[in-house]
Amino acid sequence: MINKYVKKMKSAAWLLAIALIVPGPSAKAQVSFSDIDMQQKAWAVSSIYVMAEKQVLTGYTDGTFRPDKTITKAEWTQMIYKLFNTYRPNLTATGQQKINGFADVTTQHWAYQPISEIFNYSFQWGVYGVASDGQLTFQPDTELSRLELSNMLYSFFDTRLIDRRLSSNDVCSVTASLRDVPVKFFKNKDDYDAAAKADGRLDNANVQITTSNGVLPSLFMGTDAVDCSFGTDGFSNAQSSSLASLQASGIMTATADGYFRPLDKVTRAEAVTILNRIYNFLKKNYWLPDYSSISLEQANTGDQGNSAGGGGLTGSIGNGSGGYGGTTGGSGSNPTTVKVRDYFKLQGPNNDIGTLAKNVKKDGEIETAVIPLDYKYLTINLVSQDKTEMVDLSVNIDGKANLYKQESFPLTLEISGAQSVGLRTQQRNTSIINKKGGTITLTVKLDKQKPLPVDP
Known part of the structure; x- marks a missing residue:
């Protein structure tokens, strides 16, 4: 086997x-x-x-x-x-x-x-x-x-x-x-x-x-x-x-x-x-x-093939969240800048569902993105392993960023015509050491038709 x-x-x-x-x-x-x-x-x-x-x-x-x-x-x-x-x-x-x-x-x-x-x-x-x-x-x-x-x-x-x-x-x-x-x-x-x-x-x-x-x-x-x-x-x-x-x-x-x-x-x-x-x-x-003494400060990877499913969820490179690292630029402190360093694992028959889990206390905030292509709606859910440790999410749609409280998830956003959607978590209290793990699970789903409301 x-x-x-x-x-x-x-x-x-x-x-x-x-x-x-x-x-x-x-x-x-x-x-x-x-x-x-x-x-x-x-x-x-x-x-x-x-x-x-x-x-x-x-x-x-x-x-x-x-x-x-x-x-x-x-x-x-x-x-x-x-x-x-x-x-x-x-x-x-x-x-x-x-x-x-x-x-x-x-x-x-x-x-x-x-x-x-x-x-x-x-x-x-x-x-x-x-x-x-x-x-x-x-x-x-x-x-x-x-x-x-x-x-x-x-x-x-x-x-x-x-x-x-x-x-x-x-x-x-x-x-x-x-x-x-x-x-x-x-x-x-x-x-x-x-x-x-x-x-x-x-x-x-x-x-x-x-x-x-x-x-x-x-x-x-x-x-x-x-x-x-x-x-x-x-x-x-x-x-x-x-x-x-x-x-x-x-x-x-x-x-x-x-x-x-x-x-x-x-x-x-x-x-x-x-x-x-x-x-x-x-x-x-x-x-x-x-083999090399050259430093590629912004080395990043995507696939050499064509998108097989339509939506551009950034995919996993094989080691869970984080992939091989590197960024596409921008500052993590600026919520209007899209910065990619974490990669979704893709699911669903059309690869239009992505899940990303990360210990933000240990490894830093989640920073990822979605390319909508011809999809019109993006449903996002954000769940903390420790229910007492809340993490909010900055959503950047073509340069316009809004901060959503974790209590508002799951939520569906209209993204018709958008070129990119950047997602970045933001811990509410970074001084507390989370002894229960601190893993945050971010799930996204792309749809061409407006989906039915999702129960929290």
Whole structure:
């Protein structure tokens, strides 16, 4: 059976697929792009501007960012090189780990330095090619698909993006849940080995392996997604481990209905968002100093996919309330400024219900937001674990803030036409130490029709 850990991680990863981040004014202070739609690209706005400010991926001379333009392997490598400025595996490699060059990346190539200093033989899958004369190639102009990038990420950062807490059964179960990534099960080893040999994957260790549809199936020993484990095919084990780990961490996720979109090309907006998530993941696990000395003060994350449910509740990134931290700008003391640092866990058939629980005494006030899109009504409820400790809520609708007493909840507000709704709790008495826990639960629900009154 899939253990509770995997269920939680799968749920968190899928919830992330519709997460949206509300952009704050200070994230845009240094740079501005004429083609960034603040609503359509809300999930990427914070990452776009913080990465542009750090010159990780800049705009064009005409003032555009071109967020939907695809990226190549060389461009991805350049971005990694700039953000993770102390990460130089091949530069420090020796002996059999050292790569002395690629046939298709000359010293005159614009990305020669980052490519030659990063990639060594520790990169196991989806990175290299082989020319007709047997020379090693990098294929720098290849437009990266989501699956290709996922496979490449298996080896990045000393494989620290791979979650070793996931058992082979866990990895199998998560991979099998992806509706557009093929998985095959085999009851006996002979059939498994024959399948691994049939498509030539065993002869192409580091080469970018492709098939007619570009997606090689992950092979497992077992009968189904509930009872399965790794076999001896390294490619299957690496591909599925990367997919499951990236899902669990929220770095690259499937849509809410289980589609990873493996053949979709990675766009510039997606790339900076993925980079931002990797940065925050390494920081959260105290590994960042091994790879970067750059400080992203406003690093924030949203999803690289499309909103699957309509309403823009800011989704959970996988660690309960708070996510990976970071803000979209503004001051917490100013109730008219939207500041996002806490993320809803989404529920309901349309993902239009969000719940967020936080110990405000211990971890600070809840600061979150909702993007209404085409919804017209927002119902809010605020409940304290300790009934004697009251917490009020500032509701900021497009810059106009009102403070509502906790006794007035639940309440429904009309938000038709609003671009964003910021929510921030305010403790009535911060001098009292709450010995009973102090957890506050904030619940929101979006509706297109005015809902019936809710009983307190």
